[in-house]
Amino acid sequence: MSYTVLRGGRVLDILAGTADPADILIEDDTIREIGAPGCVAPEGAVAVDASRRLVHPGLVNAHTHSHGNLAKGMGDRWTLELLLSAAPWLGGNRGIDDLRLSAQIGAVEMMLKGCTACYDLFFEWPLPSRDGMAAVASAYAELGMRAVIAPMVADRSFYEAIPGLADALPPALREKVAGLRLAPGATTLAAIRDGFGAWPADRALVRPAVAPTIPHHCSDDFILGCAALARDFDVGLHSHVAESKVQAVASLKIYGKTQTAHLDALGVLGPHFVVAHGVWLDEDDMARLGDHGASVAHNPGSNMRLGCGLADTRAMLERRVNLGIGTDGASCADNQNMYEAMRLASFVSKVQGPEWRRWLSTREAALAATEGSARALGLGDRIGRIAPGWKADLVMLDLDHPNWLPLNDPVNQLVHTEDGTAVDAVMIGGHWVVRDRRPVGIDLARLGTEAEAARDRLAAINADNRRLYDALEPVVGSYCPGLARMPYHVHRYGARPK
């Protein structure tokens, strides 16, 4: 048994809105006791001076994509649909080592910015493999970061999923995108089952989940197959739902109902289900999610960056939806900064109108980025708060940093002022992963060399894919906004369709 005691830090209690001085006793990976400063610690306990530090629960990123980290900053003005068209350029021809490297880059960024756990929907082309899952799992495990990693899968390509899109393409392009067809659903499900059966990591730190990427990119049989896998392995399900208006309209055309109503009819909603985004959810959708105890991973930065819109988090909370916050992937965020995501969640709520009582408070934003996201990861009973029995996933902020001069209100400043620059130290499961503002256990210079080499190799090998995107952009970039001009009801924009 090993003990650490953090002495004299100001320990944040988000609910109470306080940050009183206290000592935190940690036994192995778990918080044992929060006591008055100077409290007695077991013999041999390692004492750490936390004076002039604010100690807050590690932030939990409810939605990201590790494969995006090698593609950060590669584009500017693109909608979700243009981003999906760019996928072969941004993420094509990746090898197993690229999956690992991309996950390492994201994990280091998140930890340096106060995030201790994430839900990673990673992509492996043409289908998930045991080696791919092991590479991503080991990237987190070796760095000591907690993660839920979900192979992101489908059995229909983007061009098969959007009604009328394939027909809108010139024949030569239609032929090219036919080559992007995905593996049969049964093959993909068998590959996931194989990977889960040989899980390489300690599930307490890195556990699997299943991510049928977007409902109408998946046949019903495939979604049901994913749900069966989740049941068999007792893991989560995570899907992009009601993210863009194009998706919302496409769903009505395909199912005659919303994506959420369709998922409900299939019987796959439940406390283990996470909806990513939910910008275009209507009241009934939110009620369905709330009644099933499901979560929404709210990604305000991505929603604005891709022009998807502003999610109504107040309406979600009113319908008892569990609210988590995420950054989304680095090709649409483009950073992995949970402080920024929290801040934007607050601002996106406030920009929607002058009814200030309906705005998300900083307390609600901070709870969503900790306890709410933790529940979305299926870890709501062990991470997301500083309390005896909870895992020791902690962040220490430097109170001498200008962000905290002076300390007026710990929760308001955590959400609205902090930007990650005051992060001094981060602990996950009792292990230090950041100390003195530096990551522990990884050589950043080596990571940089590997990232630059991968960039050069991938840029060369994906040159044709980039040309394909350049050819697709004008067609997809006209067809999809055209689809989105169709009137669509969302409760806050007016009445239901006639």
Ligand SMILES: [Zn+2]
């Ligand atoms: Zn996403």
